[in-house]
Amino acid sequence: MNQVNTPDVPADGLVLGLELINAGMLPRVGGKAANLGETTGAGLPVPPGFCLTTDAYRRAVRPAGLEEVHAALAATGTNDLGAQAGLAARARELILGVEIPPEIADAVRESYAALGTDVPVAVRSSATAEDLPFASFAGQQDTYLNVVGADAVLAAVRQCWASLWTDRAVSYRATHGISPSTVALAVVVQRMVDAAVAGVLFTANPVTGRRHEAVIDASPGLGEAVVSGAVNPDHFVVDTDSKEIRERRPGDKGIAIRPVPGGGTERVTLAPDSAPSLSDVQIRALAALGSRVERHYRAPQDIEWAIDGADKLWLTQSRPITTLYPLPDPRPDLPEREGTRVYLCFSLAQGLTRPLTPMGTAGLKLIASSIARAAGFDVPVPRNGPAPFRQAGYRLFFDTTPVVRSSVGRAIVPRVFDIMEARSAAVLRGLFADPRFSVTLRTPWRLLRHVGPLAAKARIPETLLRALFRPEAALRRVDGFGERLRAALVVPAKATAAERLNHAERILGEELFPIVPAVLPLPALGFALLGLAGKLAGHGVEAGALQPVLRGLPNNVTTEMDLALWQLATDIRAHAGAAAAFEESSPPELAARYRAGELPAVVQSGLAGFLARYGHRAVAEIDLGMPRWSDDPGHVLGVLANYLKLDDPALAPDRQFANAAREAEARIEQLTAAAGSRGGPAARLRARLVRGALKRTRLFAGLRELPKYHIVEGLASVRLQLSAVGAELAAAGRIAEADDIFFLDFTEAHRGLAGSSLHGLVAERREAYAAELGRRRIPRVLLSDGTEPEALQARGGNAAGAWPAGVLSGTPASAGTVTAKARVILDPHGARLEPGEILVAPSTDPGWTPLFLTAGGLVMEMGGPNSHGAVVAREYGIPAVVGVPDATSAISTGQVITLDGGAGTVAPSAG
Incomplete structure (x- = not known):
């Protein structure tokens, strides 16, 4: 699509009637024209018009010499708005200075004449990076309304071409990573609707996410008043299933934008009018039109519409609603469940806002399947995950409808989330009053039937008793689980790619979960003993008195990791030359020097030692697709650079941690004394129980991090094997590069080893994943009709x-x-x-x-x-x-x- 190498295009390829355009022609006609052509072809009421293709734009601006502007913009930082604005202004100046080639001008005059003699038209920009499924780019280029006469149309066309380079459009494209040299502009010329009333229609509620609600904003005059925000419109919400008008909110409608005879528009001040601008018949007709458009596109739409003086309804634009969160994918392997379902975002519950790679999702499904099978649930196809698992927006959701409809679930799950992710707990509780989720299960027997055998198989009662009476033995047993897991991760060096893939599935499906019930009861016991100690110490213990006991905990692998990194920073600080390296180079440069073995010795050896122990960790580490620190130590080197800036000895983290540990021990003594001071024959026993409980709290509470630490060890090992499989697939030409394997699942990877080409699938997944990376708002809870309950709750x-x-x-x-x-x-x-x-x-x-x-x-x-x-x-x-x-x-x-x-x-x- 680079302008420099564009071949000449026949004149008949410069202008196309809307009836000749479809969605597959987006590179030639831009998003707006592609959508208008598609809706025209579907028999929807679209005003007639034509489109100047991107070929016309390229031919017209070729003499302008935009290549230097493209190169300069590509080299400009995303946040350098000043440089972007200057280059955008230069591009506009160049475009406005060129003559429209005669063949383009003639084609426009001929097509315009076909619409009628001096007929008023709208001249609208249609960019190739516009109205896309992942980003609407709405309003980034210009539109000119009520343009009359061929000369005026040509002038508006030139202005539209220049608007491809407005400051806002250039900045928006830079933010979304779209190269300047790959964009071009088509222009739509469309007969104007002399609108009595106009506005916008969303076929799904953009605030709540509800897919069965149409939301209409309407005001007298042209729709520009509503679209531009110049007026407070009338607002209507329609249930598209029942056709009920659920909400009517009148706007002030103080301004109307109306066409001026001879061309152009004007703002007209209107007298206050509380009467609705639409009748009930018109409201329902609009909702029905929206449903037709949505069925055609098979996706919710953002529609611009107008109703003329003859009460005819016109569709003037339709594009995807890009802000809606996707609905969970259906499970073809499971029967459809009736009624509205409640989905809880598993990803957010794990503190993960970014999307999961497809292989990361596949790995979590195998782990979840092993948990479900251990609890006695039927999982016919482990690769598909247990029945409650769903995917939406490259994130995992869990069908919690049975939990919400169970009295035991309502009592337990929100309390768990109170301490894990409190906002999710509040959203779940907000659903309890919804009659769609009334309680249907009132006994705990179904839960006990699954939990009991799992606890017995994992020997949890034995684990708890050992922890109470032989705490050191309990810790040694935990260490043994870690050693056995590491032994199970070993793969023969000469293993084939298929064997490595099978090994990865076995680790995920069999080896990782058992570590959780083996370890997690200990920190759970530690926190339970903390609460018991607080009660035994007496009512005189002030609120928050127990919290210091949890500071400076031993046996916490995450704390040990952080302090090990701090110790490395301390060692580096002691060598002036080593510390200077962090001032001279950025973290990526330091990482490159580390891989080349060129860092100062204390940094090179110290970082190697740290990564040997903790290199399996990462940000978003539960995702197999995320590089580990050992893959890219740049993050760790950046943290070291931050540590080296801390020059106050009193703030040194190791000293702070030691102080916290001393304060915790002192608080244990205070609480023990408080328990003993309550008097009575049991005072001494009470004090001993408090001391013992708190000592065990400190011994075990830090183990909370250990199950995940071992699981991440396993995930890093699996990632290593998958990388080797990916390298073989890339060498065989089945994928482009080794990392592409993380955009497949296990079934697809096996298919690749059997000879299938997976390039197209990987490209599609990478594009969708990249789009999801930009999504900021992730629903904690999502209903199957698209509703985001959090948006409804005050x-x-x-x-x-x-x-x-x-x-x-x-x-x-x-x-x-x-x-x-x-x-x-x-x-x-x-x-x-x-x-x-x-x-x-x-x-x-x-x-x-x-x-x-x-x-x-x-x-x-x-x-x-x-x-x-x-x-x-x-x-x-x-x-x-x-x-x-x-x-x-x-x-x-x-x-x-x-x-x-x-x-x-x-x-x-x-x-």
Whole structure:
């Protein structure tokens, strides 16, 4: 699509009637024209018109010499808005300075005459990067309304071509990674509708996500008043199943945009009018039209429409609604379940906002299948995952309808989420009053039938008793599980690709889950004993008195990892030449030097040692498709660079951790003394029980991180085997590069080894995955009709819009108050966190925690008091608030905020 090499195009390829256009012609006609042609071909009421193709644009602007502008824009940073604006202005100047070639002008005059003599038309830009399924790009180029006469049409065409290079369009394309040299502009010329009333129609509710609700905004005059936001329109919501008009909200309709005789438009001030601009008949006709368009495209649509003075309804544009979250994929291997279903986002429950790669999803399905089988559930095809698993938007969801409809589920699951991801718990509880999810199961026997045998098989009662009476033996047994897992991960060096693939499936489907019931009862017991100790210590123990016991915990692999990295930073600081390397080079450059063996010895050997032990970890590490630190140590080197900036010995993380451990031991003594001071014959026994319970709490609570640590060890081993399989598939030409294997599942990988080409499938998956990477809003709970319950439930002061009024609130996670500058970080790779800054993040996993050592505080959009980030923050003594809605957008980097981890609030500060 590069302009320089575009061949000459016959004149008859420069202009096409809308009736000749379909969706497959997008590269020639742009998104708007492709959609209009498609709807015209479907027999929908589209005003007649024609399109100047992108061939016409390229031929016309070829003399302008835009190649230098393209190259300069491609070399400009995404955030360099000033440079982008200057180059955009230069491009517009060049285009406006060229003459429209005669063959193009003649073709336009002829096509315009076919519409009628001096007929008013709309001249509308139609870019090749517009109205796409993953990004609408709406409004980025210009439109000219009520254009009359062929000369005026040609002038408007030239203005449309130049608008491909408006500041907003250039910036938008740069943000979405679209190369300047690959875009071109077509122009639609369409007969104007003399609209009595016009507006927009969404065939699904864009706020709640409901797929069976049509949302209509309408106002007198041209639709531009509604589209541009110049007027508060009348608002209607229609149930497209029952045809019921569910909502009517009158607008002020104070302005109308109307055509001016001879060309152009004007704004007309209207007298206040509370009467609706649409009748009920018109409202239902619009909803019916929307349903026709949606059925044609098989996807919800954003439609522009107009009704003329003769009461005829016209469709003037249709494009996908790109903001709706996708519905969960159907399961062909399972019968359709009746009624509305409730899906909980498993990905968010794991603190993961980014999409999962297809192989990452495949791996989690195998693990989940092993859990389901261990609990006695039938899983006919383990590769498909257990029955409740669904995929939507490259994220995993769990069908929790049986939980919501069970009295036991309602009692247990929200309480678990209260400490894991508190906002999800609130959304689930909000569904309990919905009659569609009334309780149908009132006894616990079905649950016990599955949990009981699993607990017995995993010998959980024995594990708990051993932990109570022989805690050191319990720890040794845990170590043994880790050693056996590592032995099971070994693969013969000469294994074939098929054997490696089978080995990977066996590890995921058989070896990883047993580590969870072997270890998790110990930290669960630790937290239970903490609560017991609080009760035994007496009612005089103030709120929050138990929290310090959880600081500076031993046996926490994540803490040990972070402190090991800090120790490496300390060693580097002691060698002036080694520390200087971090000032001279960026983390990617340091990573390249490490791979070449060219770093100073203390860095080279120290990093090698760290990666040998912890290189299996990563950000978003539950996804097999994510590179491990051993694959790319750039993140670790960036964290080391941050550590080297901390020059206050009192703030050194190892010293802070040691102090926290001493404070925890001191608090145990205080609580023991409090228990003994209650008097009575049982005072001494009570004190001994409190001390024993709290000692075991500290011994076991840190093991909370160990099951995931071992699972991630297994995932890293599986990733290594899959990479080898990918290399063989790439060498055989079945995929383009080894990493493409992570955009397949196991069935497809086996098919590739059998000889199938998988290039097209991988390309399709990579494109969809890249689009999902840009999605910021992920529903915690999603109903099968597309409803996002969180959008329906009042959020009060938690809305981002409440920020100017004062305080954002969330869930208290780690006590303490800090006032400091905020640093909003969406991805820790390459992130810079200055010592003492408050880290504001969507969520965190162990890959983030090295940043915690120098953070002054933590704010997370997700999580609960026992989520990973909250637990680690408490251990480090960092004030933390989690579950703060929209924190990363409500707070800006550099803003001074006050975080109160005990109250669960974040407020702007004048300090």
